[in-house]
Amino acid sequence: MRNIGSKIYSSIRLYLHYVSINIRCVMQYKTSFFLTAFGQFLVSFTTFLSVFFMFQRFSSVEGFTYSEVLLCFAVMLMEFSLAEMFARGFDQFSGMVRRGEFDRVLVRPQNEIIQVLGSKFELTRFGRMLQAVVMFVYGILKSGIDWNFSKILTVIFMLIGGTTVFTALFLIYAAFCFFTLESLEFMNIFTDGAREFGRYPVGIYGEKMLLFATFFVPYALIQYYPLLYILGRRTERIYMFLPLLACGFLIPALLFWKFGVRHYKSSGS
Amino acid sequence: MITMEHVCKSYKIAKRNAGFGEAVKALFHREYETIHALNDVSFTIQDQEMVGYIGPNGAGKSSTIKILSGILTPDRGTVLVDGRIPYKNRTRHVKEIGVVFGQRSQLWWDVPVIDSFELLKDIYSISEPLYRQSLEELTELLDLAELLRSPARQLSLGQRMRCEIAASLLHRPRILFLDEPTIGLDAVSKLAVRDFILKQNKTHGTTVILTTHDMQDIEALASRIILIGKGKILMDGTLDDIRRGGGSIDETVAELYRTYDI
Amino acid sequence: MKKYLSFFRLRFIMGLQYRGAALAGISTQFAWGFMEIMIFRAFYRADPSSFPMSFSATVSYLWLQQAFLALFAVWMMENEIFDSIINGDIAYELCRPADLYSMLFSRSIASRLSRAVLRCFPILIVAVFLPQPYGISAPASPRHFILFLITLILGLLMTVSLCGLVYILAFFTISPAGLRLMFNSAADFFAGALIPLPFFPEKMREIMELLPFASLQNVPLRIYGGSMSSYEMQKAIFLQIFWLVVTTFAGKILCHLAQRRMIVQGG
Numbered sequence: 001m002r003n004i005g006s007k008i009y010s011s012i013r014l015y016l017h018y019v020s021i022n023i024r025c026v027m028q029y030k031t032s033f034f035l036t037a038f039g040q041f042l043v044s045f046t047t048f049l050s051v052f053f054m055f056q057r058f059s060s061v062e063g064f065t066y067s068e069v070l071l072c073f074a075v076m077l078m079e080f081s082l083a084e085m086f087a088r089g090f091d092q093f094s095g096m097v098r099r100g101e102f103d104r105v106l107v108r109p110q111n112e113i114i115q116v117l118g119s120k121f122e123l124t125r126f127g128r129m130l131q132a133v134v135m136f137v138y139g140i141l142k143s144g145i146d147w148n149f150s151k152i153l154t155v156i157f158m159l160i161g162g163t164t165v166f167t168a169l170f171l172i173y174a175a176f177c178f179f180t181l182e183s184l185e186f187m188n189i190f191t192d193g194a195r196e197f198g199r200y201p202v203g204i205y206g207e208k209m210l211l212f213a214t215f216f217v218p219y220a221l222i223q224y225y226p227l228l229y230i231l232g233r234r235t236e237r238i239y240m241f242l243p244l245l246a247c248g249f250l251i252p253a254l255l256f257w258k259f260g261v262r263h264y265k266s267s268g269s
Numbered sequence: 270m271i272t273m274e275h276v277c278k279s280y281k282i283a284k285r286n287a288g289f290g291e292a293v294k295a296l297f298h299r300e301y302e303t304i305h306a307l308n309d310v311s312f313t314i315q316d317q318e319m320v321g322y323i324g325p326n327g328a329g330k331s332s333t334i335k336i337l338s339g340i341l342t343p344d345r346g347t348v349l350v351d352g353r354i355p356y357k358n359r360t361r362h363v364k365e366i367g368v369v370f371g372q373r374s375q376l377w378w379d380v381p382v383i384d385s386f387e388l389l390k391d392i393y394s395i396s397e398p399l400y401r402q403s404l405e406e407l408t409e410l411l412d413l414a415e416l417l418r419s420p421a422r423q424l425s426l427g428q429r430m431r432c433e434i435a436a437s438l439l440h441r442p443r444i445l446f447l448d449e450p451t452i453g454l455d456a457v458s459k460l461a462v463r464d465f466i467l468k469q470n471k472t473h474g475t476t477v478i479l480t481t482h483d484m485q486d487i488e489a490l491a492s493r494i495i496l497i498g499k500g501k502i503l504m505d506g507t508l509d510d511i512r513r514g515g516g517s518i519d520e521t522v523a524e525l526y527r528t529y530d531i
Numbered sequence: 532m533k534k535y536l537s538f539f540r541l542r543f544i545m546g547l548q549y550r551g552a553a554l555a556g557i558s559t560q561f562a563w564g565f566m567e568i569m570i571f572r573a574f575y576r577a578d579p580s581s582f583p584m585s586f587s588a589t590v591s592y593l594w595l596q597q598a599f600l601a602l603f604a605v606w607m608m609e610n611e612i613f614d615s616i617i618n619g620d621i622a623y624e625l626c627r628p629a630d631l632y633s634m635l636f637s638r639s640i641a642s643r644l645s646r647a648v649l650r651c652f653p654i655l656i657v658a659v660f661l662p663q664p665y666g667i668s669a670p671a672s673p674r675h676f677i678l679f680l681i682t683l684i685l686g687l688l689m690t691v692s693l694c695g696l697v698y699i700l701a702f703f704t705i706s707p708a709g710l711r712l713m714f715n716s717a718a719d720f721f722a723g724a725l726i727p728l729p730f731f732p733e734k735m736r737e738i739m740e741l742l743p744f745a746s747l748q749n750v751p752l753r754i755y756g757g758s759m760s761s762y763e764m765q766k767a768i769f770l771q772i773f774w775l776v777v778t779t780f781a782g783k784i785l786c787h788l789a790q791r792r793m794i795v796q797g798g
Binding site: 010013014017018021024025028029099100101103104106107108109110115262265266267 | 280335338339340341342344356359360361363364366368370373375377378379380384385387388391392393394420
Binding site for chain 1: 712715
């Protein structure tokens with residue numbers, strides 16, 4: 001037990017060491033950094049505007065009002081940005097594989113995932129994070145929800161579950177790089193697509209999509225169902241805990257990654 | 270001790286032919302081609318040996334290095350490095366080896382070299398006293414004192430290679446793989462690198478396996494040469510074994526390539 | 532001219548060879564289009580009377596948008612060109628007997644066209660056979676179809692011209708990545724890539740339609756479904772030509788300045 005504890009501790013320390021080197025690298029080009037971060041800040045702002053303007057015209061969609069959709073969007077964006085902050089390093093993984101940098105990772109006595117995430121940590125993502133925080137606060141304030149302990153807890157669960165699910169998706173994206181470097185575009189629908197389409201509650205996309213988002217990739221577990229609980233449309237306690245259940249999605253993702261590493265080691269490319 | 274016995278490795282790659290018609294055809298039907306990178310390769314390398322591993326591009330050199338460093342799993346055959354199977358239990362194995370890829374850098378481009386070293390200290394979990402000691406020794410032997418404070422991007426190729434080598438040796442590996450360590454270096458740096466590798470082998474008894482196209486490297490460093498071509502070991506012996514007559518080392522090797530038609 | 536044709540051919544063959552990429556791209560765009568349609572369906576159900584276009588025209592708009600994504604997506608700029616600007620390799624282009632701006636322009640057209648040709652047919656074919664109201668409808672009239680084709684070409688030229696400006700501005704900025712991010716999100720928003728312009732409030736839409744961004748996908752995709760009056764179409768085509776001239780001219784001047792700077796600074 002103590003062994004595992006010290007292993008986790010040293011892994012976190014190593015990750016932070018990577019992060020600090022990355023920050024020092026970025027700070028060599030300060031102006032460039034701030035401009036890129038500002039760009040990141042603006043990027044998802046237009047997504048918000050597209051929701052805003054749709055609701056200038058329509059008063060509700062599938063029974064959800066503007067403030068309710070806004071809350072949904074804000075929480076989803078926050079989940080995504082948190083995951084992106086820590087795990088979007090996988091985004092550049094195809095380049096790492098193509099350039100053979102992953103060989104270097106494999107000749108080092110540390111967990112591969114920590115090395116990849118650490119070495120590709122990108123501080124400019126902080127820009128998007130900042131925007132997510134602004135939207136999150138705005139969404140919460142605007143929601144007009146009568147907050148109580150279990151609702152607050154539900155939001156926290158959503159953030160935990162959502163960050164985990166998106167991290168798992170980034171991991172799956174990276175694992176695909178072991179098999180194909182050309183067909184990766186398809187994964188975008190599950191990551192960036194989920195962020196974009198997650199601005200509306202999954203329910204509006206119809207029955208089949210809801211089934212898909214419940215049993216295949218658990219988006220609904222981190223967005224739609226707990227949202228119903230917070231909005232008071234459902235009162236069963238189980239809806240509160242569904243986001244935690246969604247964390248289980250990390251297991252197949254990790255297995256797939258392991259499988260991918262094994263494949264890489266046998267195909268060598 | 271390193272032993273490889275009857276190791277085979279083959280890849281399947283998609284054929285891509287030139288031309289528009291071929292491209293359209295490939296859209297529906299794709300042909301694959303099997304390449305035997307290693308075909309029944311066996312050799313043994315004793316501790317503290319210095320071995321030059323030569324052969325033309327695509328002969329199987331880098332597949333061998335990848336297998337020995339645990340990056341690649343062979344299709345068949347047995348591989349043992351100091352009693353370990355490299356591709357099983359990767360983390361334990363790689364603690365004991367150092368790898369220098371001549372064409373790729375492991376240093377961080379924009380921070381001082383010493384920062385990259387500090388990170389490696391954490392990656393290899395090197396204890397503080399051992400790290401101090403290694404660093405001091407490497408700094409002296411490779412003449413790094415002036416370089417450690419500058420970012421890697423400001424270093425010349427030769428200076429950077431010296432830092433790369435130091436980075437691969439901080440954790441005192443028992444085996445060092447050098448993949449084209451002198452490629453593109455100026456004469457002074459080449460000599461410095463060769464000189465250092467010799468010393469490292471003498472003082473620490475590090476086993477060195479070296480791939481290179483530079484035959485002077487071989488002449489200066491390797492007491493033993495393994496020649497690989499088309500996935501097979503063609504020759505395994507000392508420099509004197511292959512040198513017939515008074516030709517230069519380049520001529521000798523070119524002659525060998527011709528003899529074996531590789 | 533011949534060398535750009537061979538560049539186009541090369542790109543096209545490359546696209547064919549990477550069939551995995553093409554397949555992945557097509558399915559992604561297909562899924563994306565489908566999800567967009569579901570959003571608009573939900574809003575349509577909520578209040579059909581607030582819908583500014585007919586539902587089938589909206590669906591056609593969304594499918595055409597996916598089918599011709601490569602023609603209009605501003606974010607599909609070539610990393611190769613950006614990299615060569617950042618690391619200075621572009622200086623080699625100056626040694627060639629071609630004008631730098633024409634090179635950028637024709638190269639972008641070639642790579643966009645080759646991508647679009649490869650991807651548009653599968654998407655369009657599937658969209659035609661989808662059950663109504665989720666499939667693409669026939670163009671409003673033969674006249675609309677011809678105008679659609681003309682404005683499609685104008686829109687492509689306009690996209691290339693605008694992106695050309697961004698490439699060239701990268702010479703002058705220290706953060707091409709930041710510039711690109713900001714340009715991408717602004718352009719997508721104002722071009723009607725996120726939601727078609729008719730869905731914006733009246734006043735805002737009127738202003739947005741005057742901006743150069745409205746001359747990209749907005750014009751052809753709306754003409755196809757017949758949601759523009761004759762007068763609106765004339766105005767839109769006039770604006771497309773106007774902006775095309777202005778941005779191309781600006782691009783040429785900036786490019787000239789950039790070259791002078793490059794020569795003075797030694798690249």
